[in-house]
Amino acid sequence: MAEANENELFVPWSISTSVPITLAVIWVLLYYLYIRHCPKPIPGNIPYNKSSANRILGDTPEIKQYQKTGDFRRFFRDHNAKLNTPISQVFMFPYSKPFILITDFREGYDILSRRHREFDRSKRNADIFGTIVPNFHLAMQTQDPRFKGNKELVRDLMTPTFLNEATVHIYDIATVLVDMWAYKSTQAAGRPFPAYEDLHCVALDIILAAAFGIPLEQSATHKQFEFLQLQPPIIRSSKSKDDPVIYSQIPLSESLMALIKVTGTVVVGYKSPFPRLHHWILKNTIWRKDFAQKEAFITDQINKSVERLTSENTQESRMRCAMDMMLLREIGYAKKEGRKPNINAPRMRDELFGYVATGHDTSSTTLSWITKFLTDNESSQAKLRHQLHSAFAEAHAEKRQPTVMEIIEKPAPFLDAFLEECLRLAKTLPTILREALTDVTILGHSVPKGTGIIIYNHGPGGQLESGFDIPESARSDTSQDSKHRVGEWNTDDISCFRPERWLQRMTGVQYDGERDAEFEGANYNANSGPFLTFGGGPRGCFGKKLAYMELRIVLAMLVWNFEFQPCPAELSSYEGIDMATVVPKQCYVRLKQLL
Numbered sequence: 001m002a003e004a005n006e007n008e009l010f011v012p013w014s015i016s017t018s019v020p021i022t023l024a025v026i027w028v029l030l031y032y033l034y035i036r037h038c039p040k041p042i043p044g045n046i047p048y049n050k051s052s053a054n055r056i057l058g059d060t061p062e063i064k065q066y067q068k069t070g071d072f073r074r075f076f077r078d079h080n081a082k083l084n085t086p087i088s089q090v091f092m093f094p095y096s097k098p099f100i101l102i103t104d105f106r107e108g109y110d111i112l113s114r115r116h117r118e119f120d121r122s123k124r125n126a127d128i129f130g131t132i133v134p135n136f137h138l139a140m141q142t143q144d145p146r147f148k149g150n151k152e153l154v155r156d157l158m159t160p161t162f163l164n165e166a167t168v169h170i171y172d173i174a175t176v177l178v179d180m181w182a183y184k185s186t187q188a189a190g191r192p193f194p195a196y197e198d199l200h201c202v203a204l205d206i207i208l209a210a211a212f213g214i215p216l217e218q219s220a221t222h223k224q225f226e227f228l229q230l231q232p233p234i235i236r237s238s239k240s241k242d243d244p245v246i247y248s249q250i251p252l253s254e255s256l257m258a259l260i261k262v263t264g265t266v267v268v269g270y271k272s273p274f275p276r277l278h279h280w281i282l283k284n285t286i287w288r289k290d291f292a293q294k295e296a297f298i299t300d301q302i303n304k305s306v307e308r309l310t311s312e313n314t315q316e317s318r319m320r321c322a323m324d325m326m327l328l329r330e331i332g333y334a335k336k337e338g339r340k341p342n343i344n345a346p347r348m349r350d351e352l353f354g355y356v357a358t359g360h361d362t363s364s365t366t367l368s369w370i371t372k373f374l375t376d377n378e379s380s381q382a383k384l385r386h387q388l389h390s391a392f393a394e395a396h397a398e399k400r401q402p403t404v405m406e407i408i409e410k411p412a413p414f415l416d417a418f419l420e421e422c423l424r425l426a427k428t429l430p431t432i433l434r435e436a437l438t439d440v441t442i443l444g445h446s447v448p449k450g451t452g453i454i455i456y457n458h459g460p461g462g463q464l465e466s467g468f469d470i471p472e473s474a475r476s477d478t479s480q481d482s483k484h485r486v487g488e489w490n491t492d493d494i495s496c497f498r499p500e501r502w503l504q505r506m507t508g509v510q511y512d513g514e515r516d517a518e519f520e521g522a523n524y525n526a527n528s529g530p531f532l533t534f535g536g537g538p539r540g541c542f543g544k545k546l547a548y549m550e551l552r553i554v555l556a557m558l559v560w561n562f563e564f565q566p567c568p569a570e571l572s573s574y575e576g577i578d579m580a581t582v583v584p585k586q587c588y589v590r591l592k593q594l595l
């Protein structure tokens, strides 16, 4: 009986004690797992968001909120602004190491230009581009054994000879754009119309002409203009001068669409925590056809180039595009190495596609931002036109278009300054990635080897916003040495559009009261102040010279031919959308033809 009673007592006791103990053990275990999987901040005192450090997803929920608005890169700006710091840790992806985010220009510039033995292209770049163009030098770190060979292959593509060839294509395509916009503006009769699609085609045509020598008649812009002229005249149903006119757009060929789509797939790499796997799955499923078409397009262009280079016709066999230059290099290497040329070498195919991919979106997006700055800064626009009239005085007197050589060669400091100011403010590519190759010190903080570095040049202390007072002693020796190499922007107008900030007056120049005096003695100074639009150092933008040529020619031709008049506020947002680059959400023009 006593035994039975003991058992009776024991059972309820065991339930009442073992359940809470089990729950407590589970809770401790879960808590341990939770803590184990939360982000691990870098030891020391680099600021980070404390609540993000206490959740497995780190900063991801906040980043997702920004993604919903379209421009997730704004997160970087706000992150350092909220933490009131030029350097912070970001927990970008679950289970990954923290990234270091820097918004201070001098530190970014120092890392890119002076400390490139300590910092290199980030492995994340390889993750982002690895499944699209694994053999493109952008996807490689500098110590990658393939890197040097690839750079050799593309060596000729930014030489003056090659660029001179490219300027002719650029000018021809810009001329078609001018003709098309003259036609559109007549039809629109003072109403605005969207500009983005046309600029996207122009930039595509330019890079395809430079890469593969695709002739003007086959350009998307030329076809669009022909198509437009066959359309019935626009019937205006609305009376408001502010209602935009929407023109029909001829669809691009399947192969061009494939090139654009494949380039756009890079966004998956930017945003995914598992970029390679994520991209690989999509590439082998829903994007399979696009990738196949892109490959077929490149094969076709290689065959055409071989035909050109082996043609008896000297006019035909003349080198005229990146494809031909690369093929000739490959033939040269093969001869030297006593082997057959590999005209289908993966590195050549990827360098070619990479050239198109990196050269297209960046330029088209920048052109779109430029048209917005033209539209919204009337007095600077008028001053630019005035500069062009005085720089290309003969063309102005003869009421003709400036020639391409006039645009490229005549000094026009306000044109340089205007373009640079557009590039400073354009949101095209505000993030630059690096990786610490060794344990490093950044602004006095220890950062371990292998850490990903994000340099965000539109944040506090960057090229658009004044920053923090950082003691010189916290900066690296190289940063202290180069303190005066680049000027500083005036904090009062740093975020305003003011091309004059790039000009310096030569001392001793007298003004004679003539019309052109405002440009006399004005010198454009590229080091006037913070500017990282093309990154910097040995891994800075490879296509910068081509980009400047393209933007200069298109900008000069547009301002010569049109007055960009204000668009209604509801069509003039400065918000960006995150694609491969940050594209303006709205890009409209309202044009008055001048010639």
Ligand code: HEM
Binding pocket: 112, 121, 137, 138, 139, 354, 355, 356, 358, 359, 360, 362, 363, 366, 428, 429, 431, 432, 433, 532, 533, 534, 535, 536, 537, 538, 539, 540, 541, 542, 543, 544, 546, 547
């Ligand atoms: C306005 C137009 C352009 C902008 C704003 C731009 C911007 C940039 C930026 C910010 C980088 C990263 C630099 C760094 O990490 O330090 C970059 C890299 C690069 N850009 Fe551009 N770019 C433009 C036009 C072009 C063009 C036209 C081409 C080629 C035809 C090109 C080819 C490249 C390549 C290949 C790289 C990688 C270089 C390397 O990894 O060594 N870009 N660009």
